[in-house]
Amino acid sequence: MVDTALIDWSRAQFALTACYHWVFVPLTLGLAVIMAVMETIYVVKKDEFWKKAAQFWMKIFGINFAVGIATGLILEFEFGTNWSNYSWFVGDIFGAPLAIEGIFAFFMEATFVAVMFFGWNKVGKKFHLASTWLTGIGATISAFWILVANGWMQHPVGMEFNPDTVRNEMVDFWAVATNPVAVTKFFHSVLSGWMTGAVAVIGISCWYLLRKRETRFALASIRIASAVGITGTLAVMITGDMSGVHVAEYQPMKLAAAEGLMDGGQRAPFSIVPGIEIPGMLSILATHDIDGYVPGINDILDGYTDPDGNEHLSAEAKMYKGNAALKAFKEYRQLKETDNEAAMQARKILEDNMEYFGYGYIRDRNDLVPNVWLVYWPFRIMVGLGSFLLLLMIAVLFFERKGKIAGMKWLQWTALLSIPLVYLAGQAGWVVAEVGRQPWAIQDLLPVNAAVSSLGTGAVKTTFFIFVAVFTLFLAIELNIMFKAIKKGPKVDEEA
Amino acid sequence: MVTMAGLFRNIFRFYLDGFRNMTWGRPLWALIFIKLIFLFVILRIFFFQPVLAGKSDGQKSDFVGTSLVERTGNCK
Numbered sequence: 001m002v003d004t005a006l007i008d009w010s011r012a013q014f015a016l017t018a019c020y021h022w023v024f025v026p027l028t029l030g031l032a033v034i035m036a037v038m039e040t041i042y043v044v045k046k047d048e049f050w051k052k053a054a055q056f057w058m059k060i061f062g063i064n065f066a067v068g069i070a071t072g073l074i075l076e077f078e079f080g081t082n083w084s085n086y087s088w089f090v091g092d093i094f095g096a097p098l099a100i101e102g103i104f105a106f107f108m109e110a111t112f113v114a115v116m117f118f119g120w121n122k123v124g125k126k127f128h129l130a131s132t133w134l135t136g137i138g139a140t141i142s143a144f145w146i147l148v149a150n151g152w153m154q155h156p157v158g159m160e161f162n163p164d165t166v167r168n169e170m171v172d173f174w175a176v177a178t179n180p181v182a183v184t185k186f187f188h189s190v191l192s193g194w195m196t197g198a199v200a201v202i203g204i205s206c207w208y209l210l211r212k213r214e215t216r217f218a219l220a221s222i223r224i225a226s227a228v229g230i231t232g233t234l235a236v237m238i239t240g241d242m243s244g245v246h247v248a249e250y251q252p253m254k255l256a257a258a259e260g261l262m263d264g265g266q267r268a269p270f271s272i273v274p275g276i277e278i279p280g281m282l283s284i285l286a287t288h289d290i291d292g293y294v295p296g297i298n299d300i301l302d303g304y305t306d307p308d309g310n311e312h313l314s315a316e317a318k319m320y321k322g323n324a325a326l327k328a329f330k331e332y333r334q335l336k337e338t339d340n341e342a343a344m345q346a347r348k349i350l351e352d353n354m355e356y357f358g359y360g361y362i363r364d365r366n367d368l369v370p371n372v373w374l375v376y377w378p379f380r381i382m383v384g385l386g387s388f389l390l391l392l393m394i395a396v397l398f399f400e401r402k403g404k405i406a407g408m409k410w411l412q413w414t415a416l417l418s419i420p421l422v423y424l425a426g427q428a429g430w431v432v433a434e435v436g437r438q439p440w441a442i443q444d445l446l447p448v449n450a451a452v453s454s455l456g457t458g459a460v461k462t463t464f465f466i467f468v469a470v471f472t473l474f475l476a477i478e479l480n481i482m483f484k485a486i487k488k489g490p491k492v493d494e495e496a
Numbered sequence: 497m498v499t500m501a502g503l504f505r506n507i508f509r510f511y512l513d514g515f516r517n518m519t520w521g522r523p524l525w526a527l528i529f530i531k532l533i534f535l536f537v538i539l540r541i542f543f544f545q546p547v548l549a550g551k552s553d554g555q556k557s558d559f560v561g562t563s564l565v566e567r568t569g570n571c572k
Contacts, residue, residue, distance in 0.1 A: 002567060059520065062521065062524060063524060066524035066525070066527055066528050067524075067527065067531075069528060069531070070528075070531060070532060070535055073535055074535065074539065077535075077539060077540065077544040078544070080544070080546030080547070080548070080549075081543075081544040081545060081546055081547060084546065084547035084548050084560070085560050085563055085564060087546075087548075088548060088556055088557075088559075088560040089560060089564070114510075114511060114514065117514065117521065118510060118511065118513070118514025118515075118517075119510075119514075122510065122513075163561075164557070165553070165557050166557045166560045166561040166564065167557070323568070326564075326565065326568050329561075329564070329565065330565045333561055333565070360568055361567060361568060449567065450564055450567050453547045454547075454563070455547075459543075462543075463543050463544075466543070470534065474527075474531065477527060481523065481524070481527075485520065
């Protein structure tokens with residue numbers, strides 16, 4: 001028997017660690033681009049101002065990088081300790097991308113970070129510039145492999161389950177690496193990092209404008225950051241649209257929960273907030289066709305036939321097949337040493353029903369529905385804040401080009417106060433992605449109640465609170481060091 | 497022409513000079529060091545011992561296989 005409190009605390013601990021990790025990653029990805037663009041301008045124009053500007057943002061990047069470094073390792077510890085069934089069951093599928101990430105991207109990133117910080121005046125300008133770009137590219141490649149692993153959990157492809165080893169074995173690396181869910185998620189996440197970096201740079205620059213100091217630096221930073229941020233946000237919107245189509249295809253329950261859509265159909269409405277809908281809009285977003293069929297929560301539970309004539313099984317039918325798979329798995333393990341023929345028959349049944357393996361752990365069909373409130377509202381927070389931040393960056397760039405922003409205190413305050421909002425949008429996005437796929441650790445194959453390790457709930461609870469304390473402490477240290485660096489400023493204007 | 501040994505010596509000096517001449521980076525390195533101790537000494541040894549550590553691959557398969565069979569949907 002698995003205590004549900006153990007599952008909840010294990011999930012809470014993992015969610016806390018992942019949320020903390022995602023505080024640092026997007027700023028790293030975004031600042032890497034902004035500082036690299038500034039250094040490129042320095043190399044092209046040979047203007048020392050741009051070198052000082054790039055160096056200042058590198059300093060902020062360095063502080064964020066130092067505090068954020070290795071926070072992802074805690075997630076890997078948790079896989080081995082809190083999610084040991086999951087870790088073994090996923091086999092090389094999860095291990096291979098993470099190993100590639102560790103060996104290639106991390107070392108590439110670490111090497112070029114050293115050249116970037118220590119190499120001024122020691123290596124040639126162009127080599128230094130290449131190192132700055134490669135630092136960002138290394139971080140981006142690193143993110144790609146992590147998101148390949150995550151994408152596989154949302155839409156498992158390229159593997160076969162081996163009941164002898166109880167592991168999923170990779171049979172098609174290319175299918176895993178080019179999983180459409182992973183590729184879209186990669187661009188969506190990385191480009192949201194550009195957005196985070198841009199909003200942070202604009203906000204900090206506006207603080208300088210409010211203090212009437214470092215004006216040239218602040219205006220130049222706003223110009224570069226808003227261009228990067230607008231580009232990133234528009235691309236986030238495009239990849240978000242692609243992501244919606246994938247979710248509709250591979251995780252329809254997540255989409256139904258994100259919309260609070262109980263009963264679906266053709267010309268499905270998009271809910272702006274409860275009670276206010278745009279007719280047909282959800283069909284357009286999910287299928288790119290106003291007549292597209294979008295199933296609701298009840299349709300998915302009851303089973304439905306889509307307009308193309310494809311039948312989708314009810315929850316009960318999937319649970320029946322899942323039970324058959326698990327029963328066959330049990331029989332195969334019992335019989336393989338004693339009765340080869342019977343074992344092979346059991347294996348055949350297992351293979352025939354493997355795509356529903358995880359449903360064998362579901363006892364109540366309502367357990368297949370994620371927490372609708374916790375998916376519906378974060379989705380609106382993500383989209384709402386994303387739209388607001390795009391408008392903000394357009395306004396900031398417009399008034400900067402008009403030469404008016406230095407006198408617009410309301411806009412400067414809005415930009416400064418928007419820094420936490422871009423983090424809120426990013427975290428909300430991950431809540432939609434991860435809470436929306438519950439109860440699955442691996443979509444349709446392994447629910448969290450089968451994935452979790454049999455640990456004492458008290459031990460998990462203890463580590464959760466240790467993490468809350470330690471993460472808060474590290475975050476406070478980071479903010480303190482960062483605020484001091486910002487207060488000190490780049491000191492470029494008088495030298496320019 | 498730079499020999500392999502010379503190349504490694506240059507790289508070593510590059511890093512050594514970099515660390516010696518650090519100003520604002522020093523507290524960050526101290527922070528990284530403290531964090532890595534916290535991760536690999538305190539967390540890894542006292543709180544995060546992999547459940548399957550010390551088992552052979554066959555034992556791991558048996559352990560997880562048995563656990564997956566025993567858990568067929570039973571949550572209290």
